[in-house]
Amino acid sequence: MVEFLKPMDKRQKILNAATRLFVERGFQNTSTANISKEAGVATGTLFIYFATKDELINAIYKEAKQRMAESLKEGFPQGAATRDKLKHLWAEVAAWALDNSENFRFMHMFSASPFITNLTREEVESTSSFAMQSIKDGMKNGEIASIPIDLFHSILDGFLTGTVRYIAANPSKRKKAIEASFDVFWNGIKGK
Amino acid sequence: MVEFLKPMDKRQKILNAATRLFVERGFQNTSTANISKEAGVATGTLFIYFATKDELINAIYKEAKQRMAESLKEGFPQGAATRDKLKHLWAEVAAWALDNSENFRFMHMFSASPFITNLTREEVESTSSFAMQSIKDGMKNGEIASIPIDLFHSILDGFLTGTVRYIAANPSKRKKAIEASFDVFWNGIKGK
DNA sequence: TGCATAAATGACTGATTAGTCAATTTTTGT
DNA sequence: ACAAAAATTGACTAATCAGTCATTTATGCA
Numbered sequence: 065m066v067e068f069l070k071p072m073d074k075r076q077k078i079l080n081a082a083t084r085l086f087v088e089r090g091f092q093n094t095s096t097a098n099i100s101k102e103a104g105v106a107t108g109t110l111f112i113y114f115a116t117k118d119e120l121i122n123a124i125y126k127e128a129k130q131r132m133a134e135s136l137k138e139g140f141p142q143g144a145a146t147r148d149k150l151k152h153l154w155a156e157v158a159a160w161a162l163d164n165s166e167n168f169r170f171m172h173m174f175s176a177s178p179f180i181t182n183l184t185r186e187e188v189e190s191t192s193s194f195a196m197q198s199i200k201d202g203m204k205n206g207e208i209a210s211i212p213i214d215l216f217h218s219i220l221d222g223f224l225t226g227t228v229r230y231i232a233a234n235p236s237k238r239k240k241a242i243e244a245s246f247d248v249f250w251n252g253i254k255g256k
Numbered sequence: 257m258v259e260f261l262k263p264m265d266k267r268q269k270i271l272n273a274a275t276r277l278f279v280e281r282g283f284q285n286t287s288t289a290n291i292s293k294e295a296g297v298a299t300g301t302l303f304i305y306f307a308t309k310d311e312l313i314n315a316i317y318k319e320a321k322q323r324m325a326e327s328l329k330e331g332f333p334q335g336a337a338t339r340d341k342l343k344h345l346w347a348e349v350a351a352w353a354l355d356n357s358e359n360f361r362f363m364h365m366f367s368a369s370p371f372i373t374n375l376t377r378e379e380v381e382s383t384s385s386f387a388m389q390s391i392k393d394g395m396k397n398g399e400i401a402s403i404p405i406d407l408f409h410s411i412l413d414g415f416l417t418g419t420v421r422y423i424a425a426n427p428s429k430r431k432k433a434i435e436a437s438f439d440v441f442w443n444g445i446k447g448k
Numbered sequence: 449t450g451c452a453t454a455a456a457t458g459a460c461t462g463a464t465t466a467g468t469c470a471a472t473t474t475t476t477g478t
Numbered sequence: 479a480c481a482a483a484a485a486t487t488g489a490c491t492a493a494t495c496a497g498t499c500a501t502t503t504a505t506g507c508a
Contacts, residue, residue: 074456090370092284095495106457111497173368178282214425215418215437222414226407233406244403248411252444266486287465298487303467 075113077103083124087169091121091179122184125174128167133191135160140194146202147250153195154224154246161228162238172225206255216253223249267305269295275316279361283313283371314376317366320359325383327352332386338394339442345387346416346438353420354430364417398447408445415441 081103085094096117100107114120136156141148161168174180199216202208227245231238273295277286288309292299306312328348333340353360366372391408394400419437423430 088370090284092282093370096497097495107496108458108498109456112455115497117496169368176365178280178285209440211436211440212422212426212433215422215433218418218421219411219414219437219440222411222417225414226410229410230404230407234404241404241407245407245411248401248403248444250444251446252440252442254443288467289465299466299489300468300487301485304485307467309466 074103074105074109078105078110078113078120079124079127082120083128083166083170086121086124087166087173091174091177118179118181121174121179122181124170125180126184126188128164128171129188130191132157132160132164132167132171136192136195146198146205146207147254149195149198149202150250151246154249155242157224158227158231158238158242161224162231165228165232168228172221208253208255211253219252220249266295266297266301270297270302270305270312271316271319274312275320275358275362278313278316279358279365283366283369310371310373313366313371314373316362317372318376318380320356320363321380322383324349324352324356324359324363328384328387338390338397338399339446341387341390341394342442343438346441347434349416350419350423350430350434353416354423357420357424360420364413400445400447403445411444412441 078099082094082099085098085102088094096110097107099120100110103110110120114123136153138156139152141152144152196213199208200213203210223245227241230245231241234241270291274286274291277290277294280286288302289299291312292302295302302312306315328345330348331344333344336344388405391400392405395402415437419433422437423433426433
């Protein structure tokens with residue numbers, strides 16, 4: 065027998081509700097009771113799945129990053145030129161961010177927050193190492209300009225955040241905006 | 257008689273202490289008692305200058321933005337080419353951010369926070385309108401690529417945040433890093 | 449079916465905190 | 479020097495909230 069419409073398990077319901085509320089109202093301004101109510105479970109249930117409220121916010125961060133990374137890996141053109149690899153990443157991140165705007169906003173809002181532990185940050189770093197490696201390779205062989213990797217990362221983040229924010233406000237211009245912002249990005253970082 | 261070493265007024269002491277603590281520990285995780293203690297005043301004093309804790313965080317945001325804008329306006333080359341105007345802004349922002357790293361981190365951390373009201377955001381917008389106007393002018397006459405202003409803003413933010421973060425970690429490379437990141441930025445956005 | 453185990457519930461509590469206010473100290477003007 | 483006004487103080491309170499736990503409900507398995 066096939067399972068139709070298997071109800072989302074409670075853990076996931078809690079994660080989704082918390083993401084929504086944290087983005088809307090901030091972490092400390094959202095009580096665990098708020099989250100439980102929004103998720104449709106009892107206040108005690110939250111603490112079965114997450115020992116503390118801090119553990120919950122760290123789980124959201126970690127799982128969102130992991131899911132995004134999985135999405136980026138799909139169909140990644142390993143052997144291709146750096147430009148094509150980056151273009152692939154660009155399109156995938158934009159698509160993911162638009163389909164998961166709550167998670168994307170969450171990642172942006174809480175990436176620098178003191179509630180996300182260094183352990184979480186470390187655990188998450190490896191998920192995007194395949195992309196980072198491509199970038200380092202591209203710098204080595206001169207396809208892209210040699211700039212500090214932190215700076216590169218921050219630039220990339222600014223581009224993507226801006227692109228996604230723009231597309232969210234102007235959905236019809238999605239394709240064009242992705243192309244245009246990639247061109248600006250590529251012109252900036254390409255070698256020579 | 258000249259006033260030597262006039263003690264910083266209590267309002268400013270509270271603003272400074274709060275900025276430091278909010279960046280370190282987050283907004284809701286910092287109690288007003290923490291702030292008062294750090295500032296060296298009584299708990300009641302905070303509420304003489306700021307009716308609520310929310311008013312305090314909005315004041316920090318507003319005044320930091322305003323002070324930075326003033327700094328940017330100094331010596332702004334009004335008649336110059338867009339590239340030179342942007343280069344001036346670049347250097348000034350980098351300098352300000354490095355001299356006011358607490359405030360810069362604060363601005364970055366709380367610019368998207370739900371505690372900053374829309375009114376505050378509106379009030380602050382005008383402080384950088386002179387820079388925005390230069391950018392729009394540059395787009396009109398083809399000196400820089402025509403991209404949505406929100407996207408431009410976000411890209412700029414990413415570049416600056418990354419540059420400042422890098423310089424903070426590698427102070428000796430300050431001059432070179434500023435030049436290098438501007439070049440990447442300019443190659444990306446220049447016209448044609 | 450019945451029993452054992454796991455999951456879920458929500459009333460409750462100990463701790464924390466934003467904001468108050470009556471009392472005290474400092475400043476100002478004469 | 480004095481008094482009136484202004485600024486400052488910190489003990490206090492009403493409210494909120496993270497996390498607990500005794501009880502109930504659901505699940506798996508013989």
